[in-house]
Amino acid sequence: MTGTLVTAVTAPPTALAETSELLIDVGQNRNLGEWRISSDDWDPASRIKWSVSLKTLHGGRQEGVQVLEVDNGRMRFRVVPTRGFHVWDAHSDDIRLGWDSPVQEIAHxxxxxxxxxxxLGWLNGFGGWMTRAGIGFFGAPGNDNGTPLTLHGNIDNTPASLVEVSFRALPEPTIVVKGIVNETQMFGPALRLTSEISTPVGSASIRFEDQITNLKGIPQxxxxxxxxxxxxxxLGKGAKFIAPVRTMAPRNARAVEGMAGWSDFAGPGDADYTEQVYLAELFADADGISQVMLKSPDGTKAARMSFDLAGSPYFSLWKNEGPEGTGYVTGLExxxxxxxxxxxxxxxGRVPVLQSHASARSTLQVDLLTSAAEVAKAQAEIEALQIAEPRISNTPLVP
Amino acid sequence: MTGTLVTAVTAPPTALAETSELLIDVGQNRNLGEWRISSDDWDPASRIKWSVSLKTLHGGRQEGVQVLEVDNGRMRFRVVPTRGFHVWDAHSDDIRLGWDSPVQEIAHxxxxxxxxxxxLGWLNGFGGWMTRAGIGFFGAPGNDNGTPLTLHGNIDNTPASLVEVSFRALPEPTIVVKGIVNETQMFGPALRLTSEISTPVGSASIRFEDQITNLKGIPQxxxxxxxxxxxxxxLGKGAKFIAPVRTMAPRNARAVEGMAGWSDFAGPGDADYTEQVYLAELFADADGISQVMLKSPDGTKAARMSFDLAGSPYFSLWKNEGPEGTGYVTGLExxxxxxxxxxxxxxxGRVPVLQSHASARSTLQVDLLTSAAEVAKAQAEIEALQIAEPRISNTPLVP
Amino acid sequence: MTGTLVTAVTAPPTALAETSELLIDVGQNRNLGEWRISSDDWDPASRIKWSVSLKTLHGGRQEGVQVLEVDNGRMRFRVVPTRGFHVWDAHSDDIRLGWDSPVQEIAHxxxxxxxxxxxLGWLNGFGGWMTRAGIGFFGAPGNDNGTPLTLHGNIDNTPASLVEVSFRALPEPTIVVKGIVNETQMFGPALRLTSEISTPVGSASIRFEDQITNLKGIPQxxxxxxxxxxxxxxLGKGAKFIAPVRTMAPRNARAVEGMAGWSDFAGPGDADYTEQVYLAELFADADGISQVMLKSPDGTKAARMSFDLAGSPYFSLWKNEGPEGTGYVTGLExxxxxxxxxxxxxxxGRVPVLQSHASARSTLQVDLLTSAAEVAKAQAEIEALQIAEPRISNTPLVP
Structure with a gap:
């Protein structure tokens, strides 16, 4: 479809509703290395120019890391196959999705x-926007029944075994990148993450549709x-976290200290600051979809996150309001x-089990809101989900 | 010798009894990357077509792993220079040497x-057929005199410093691949493994001739x-392990539970199954060669392993008869x-010492038997080595 | 300036006093891979032929390591960008700067x-001449306030994010290689090493000008x-360590045993030998520069090390006089x-702190002395710095 094909912009979608290319596949012993596709190739009638590029990074701890750069014509983001198919950063309009970690390189x-x-070694490479914790386990390091677990598990440091890029013309022109990451050990986890990350052309939205599959003959x-x-x-002084909270409890004594303004952001703190985490269950709409929002200090920008509670029944708000230049950040999780x-x-009771060869699905959509009106409208939608008073605990969830 | 050379198949062996190519050599800063040789190149008179290829794997945890594919015309096997020159798998006739580990990729x-x-991290990459444990140490992890040892040592995750492929016309046409792997640390092991893996053209046999050398000025x-x-x-329900047992003891209480049928295989078990290990000293022939066999359930197939007791005086049978899809496997070790x-x-008294710059040799040959007659004949040979009653302990070797 | 330019050797320095090339730069996603420059390219008038080459090593644990080979026409040395920009070895005249570690490969x-x-894993790759310990921390492994530190820190196993090669015509023709290595972790160190290694053309000298910068918004x-x-x-039986010692104390009871001849070398010892370390503060000249020397057994060769006490106020002499072939070595540190x-x-009180975004500088120069006369003259200069009796402790600095 490259080059000479001319199509009226109102032309009906062609029969060719999906085009795709396999970039990496362990089964075919395939890794294209450097690769690029654009709207000129796969969607020449599009008035919005988009592209997807596979690149290799060089220098420092980045040497050899493969990155998939997606530009939908409005929003740009970088998916990292070498790092569990996570998303390192995204940019749209004047909004950056990401943060200033001390870790600036996408470490291999x-x-x-x-x-x-x-x-705690996971933190040695921690600097991305949507980094994934899991999938055999996640959370604090330490002994679990004789096995010393590491912080946030293996998936963020496991390279993808399959990467595919697709373009779907219907129902709206959409770029889809799919990754498969296997987390397998003898006498340990044997799980597969299949993650589809999609973005409509010209939008300020990114969507994750994920599936975790038990590769074993026994429950896991x-x-x-x-x-x-x-x-x-x-994020900044005056930013707000907005969510339809059903229950909330602080993680520990340190979080108890911040209960009064737990959903407000005070701006960068002093060198003595230590992190605070708030643990919540949320309300959802009739379809089981909940929404939360991080609203900028001036209320003219926000990131709205929508996700199904079936896949993600628990929500953690991580506040790390230390000084600028030390990793000032908040995590919506x-x-x-x-x-x-x-x-x-x-x-x-919060560790789910997959039956043999069964799969669990989850979705997460992030929409950028770029005007006070959009932000106010979305905030009202979230507030409408708040159908009862939140039950707030003033003591840590786990003593 | 490529291409046009025509030789009568009954021609006497040429003077050129051995041809070889150096694929990897740290001393010459050499790594050919992709390389292939075939009988057409080095043995054009051969009626049996054989080949050896060096390839690089791509995708997932395989990215960058180098594999040497040997096809002797009947048997194919994959040697992995990047992983201590181990053999990941082999196929001949309708027999596969290998197993279904949760770890399917040959991880770098x-x-x-x-x-x-x-x-226990060794298990994170454990999925091969002839994986080597050693060579500074092997066995269970844990403290040894102040040093915390890891399961099965370093050699299986150390890349080869030299890889050479040779063809010998005499005494029978044979493909030989040689690897050198150095396991060296300051204030730690400084040992060299030199492993020659050979296979006669058209055979269902693979032979290991190994040497471990002390690189230090002091005993190690x-x-x-x-x-x-x-x-x-x-392996499967009804398979049998056959060996000329001189002594045998279970490893621990769990192995004691299985003493009755310790050399029989019951087939995949349930999710509660945990591994059993039996520890044996064997009888040998006049040349010091012992033999064991794993016989298939229907008795029509077997792998016979022959090895010198001077190099390998102890034998462990590892039974892991958990459910299918969790790594159902047995190890003959x-x-x-x-x-x-x-x-x-x-x-x-089972940790040998090498004097300064001395070497120890060991050999292991594996022959595939592909008919009930072959299997029965080999079994009889093994049984003939059983010159006295086995001394079986019903309590663990180490309390 | 390549090729055809002809200049009289007495020509005045051109306006082009510095030429440079960026070989690796994470900011520009640049890594030249293989690269070479020589006096013919950048300094064609030079009667002394020099060159700098960037190469990639192959085989064993070296696979993929990048090395910068500098040949100033008299002295050759290898800088390793992949290993914290350290110097693996140097050769000049008949002197080798380096030692015979059990670790012979420059491990990735x-x-x-x-x-x-x-x-103690740092020792698994320890074999270089000027290896750097730091820069978040260095020294013995073990718990520091809840964090388990590893021997000698991270910098020696962190790849350089920037590598630049320059040639300066003035004040004397000099080759300069510059490396930047970032040691950054979330909730951990965020420090940058900027190291300039320079060598005058035709000299037997190598100079390190280093800067460590705090990348954080808080002191570190x-x-x-x-x-x-x-x-x-x-090094060898009869070699001597010469230094203007202000104070000296043994590290531990083992070092106390060797107090009598602490600055003399006895030659390779027996298998029971264990290392001895002596801890010293030194005198300096009016500019704050101290000097020490390792003098060869016959007194005809030496390495003189000059360094500013502001940057390096403490000095450790590490003696490891075990048997040949086990890593017979001394460290001047x-x-x-x-x-x-x-x-x-x-x-x-020996852990310095850098204020936010501040830098600390240090210098080290190593000169090779190649005649008895040169050695004697340098020794006299060092002895002249000894303006008072050394204060020697016979008990360990830390009980």
Missing amino acids: PRYIDLNDRGG EYGNLYHTNFGAPL PGTGYPYNRSVERAG | PRYIDLNDRGG EYGNLYHTNFGAPL PGTGYPYNRSVERAG | PRYIDLNDRGG EYGNLYHTNFGAPL PGTGYPYNRSVERAG
Whole structure:
């Protein structure tokens, strides 16, 4: 479809409703390395120019990392096959989805030792926007029934075994990138993440449709946390977290200290600041979809996150309001549980089990709102989900 | 010798009895990357077509792994220079040497952290047929005299420093691949594995001739375990392990439970199954060669393993008869000792020492038997080695 | 300036006093891979032929390591961008700067697990001449305030984010290679090493000008140890360490045993030998520059090290006189502190702090002396710095 094809912009969709290319596939021993497709190739009638590029990064701890750059004509984001198919950052209009981590390079997993610093090594490569925690387990490091777990699990440092790029003309022109990441060990997890990340051409939206599959002949525990992280311009003094809260409890004594303004952001703090986490169950609409929002200080920008409670029944708000230049950030984190150690989560009934060869699905959509009117409208929609008073605990969920 | 050379098949062997190519050599800063040789190149008179290829794997945790594919005209097997020159799998006739691990990709060592899971990280990449444990140490993880050892040591996740492919016309046409793997640390092991893997053209046999060399100016302990793993079709309900047992003891209380049928296979078990290990010393022939066999359920197929007791005086049978799809497997493991922690092995007198710059040799040959008659004949040969009653202990070797 | 330019050797320096090329730069996603420049290209009038080459190593644990080979016409040395921009070895005249480690390959960081052997994994890749310990911390492994530190820190196993090669005509023709290495973690160090390594054309000198920068918005501790290691021909029975010692104390009871001849070398010892470390503060000249020397057994060769005490106020002499073939070596190690665990160093007031976005500078120059006369003259200069009796402690600095 390249080059000479001329189509009226009102032409009916062609029969060719989906075009795709396999970029990486362990089964075919395939890795295209450098690759690029654009609207000129796959969607020449489009007035909006879009493209998808596979690139290899160089220098420092980035050496050899493969990145998939998606530009839908309005929003640009970078998916990282080498790092569990996570999304490092996104830009649209004047909004950046991401934050200023001390970790500026997209580090290759070969430079990340998850067992470093007593199991906190995940933080040595932590700097992305939508980093995933899981999928065998996630949460705090430490002993679970004889096994020393590392912070947030393996998936964020496991390279994708399959990467496919597709374009769907219907129902609206949409770019889809699909990744498969296998987390497998003998006498350990044997799980598969299949993640479809889609974005309508010309939109300020990104959508995750994920599936976790048990590859084993026996039931297995699993876990998934969308560790979605925001700095400026959405975060700052006066920013607000808005959510239809059903229950909320602080994670620990440190979080108790901040209960009064738990959903408000105070701006960068001093060097003594330590993180605070708030643990919530949310209300949803009739379809089981809940929504939360991070609203910018001036109320003219926001990121709205929509997700199904069936897939992500628990929500964690991570506030890390230390000084600028130390990783000032907040995390909005829907997931299968809270980020305690799995042993605590299991005791709390928040570790789901997949039957043999069964799959669990979850979705997450992020929409950028770029005017005060859009933000106010979305906020009203979220507030409408608040059908009862929130039940707020002033003591930690787990003593 | 490529292409146009025509030789009568009955021609006497040429003077050129051996041809070879150096594929990888750290001393010459050489790595050919992609390379292939075939009988057309080196043995054009051969009626049996054979080939050897060096390839690079792509996708997932395989990215960048180099594999040497050997096809002797009847048997195909894959040697992995990037993974300690182990053999990932082999196929001949309708027999597969290998098993269905949850780990399906040949993971690059950069994705394997041996210290993961409290020292069990070796299992994160465990899925091959003849994986080697050693060579500084092997066996259970844990403290040995102040050093926390990891399961089965470093060699299986160390890349080869030299890889050479040779063809020998005499005494029979044989393909030989040689690898050198250095396991060296300051204030730690400094040992070299030199492994020659050979296979006669058109045969269903593979032979390992190995040498471990002390690179240091002082005596050093070492260890070598041929961790040779089998699934279907040789393993299954009704399969049998046949060996000329001199002594045998269970590894622990769990193995004691299975003493009655310790050499029989019951087929895939339930989710509660945990592994059983039986520890044996064997009888040998006049040349010091012992033999064992894994016989398929219907008795028409078998793998016979022959090895010198001087190099491998101890034998471990690892039974892991859990459910299908969880790594149903048995390991037939000749070695310098048993897979207890080295501290236990040293106390038991099973940790050999190499004098300065000395070498130890060991051999292992695996022959596939593909008819009931062949199997019965080989079984009789093994049984003939049983020159006295086995001494069977009903209590664990180490309390 | 390549090729046809002809200049009289006495021509005045051109306006083009510095030429440079960026080889690796994470900001520009640049890595030239293979690259070479020579005096014919950048300095065609030079009677001394020099060159700088960027190469990739192959085989074993070297696979993929990038090395910068500098040949100034007299001295050759190898800088390793993949390994924290350290210097693996140097050769000039008949002197080798380096030693015979059991680790002969320049191992890629992906094969080094710093947490191996209870935090001693740094030793698994230890074999270079000027290896750097730091820069978040260095010294003995073990718990520091809840964080388990690994031996000698991360910088030696972190790849450079920027590598630049320059040639300066003035004040004397000099080759300069510059590296930037970032050591950054969330909730951990965020420090940058900028190291300029320079060598005048035709000289037997190499100079390090280093800067460590705090990338954070808050004060941070840091540490730097020039772990500079020598074997034959400078080290051997009868070699001497010469320094203007102000104070000296043994590290531990083992070092106390060797107090009598602490600055003399006895030659390779027996298998029971264990290392000895002596901790010193030195005198300096009016500019704050101190000097030490390792003098060869016959007194005809030496390496002189000059460094500013402001950057490196503490000096450690590491003696490891075990048997040949086990890593017979001595380390001359100026640094910000001594190689105890950071918790000990902090208690001793030897852990410096950098204010937000501040930098600390340090310099180290190594000159090779190649005649008895040169050696004697340099020794006299060092002895002239000894303006008072050394204060020698016979008990360990830290009980």
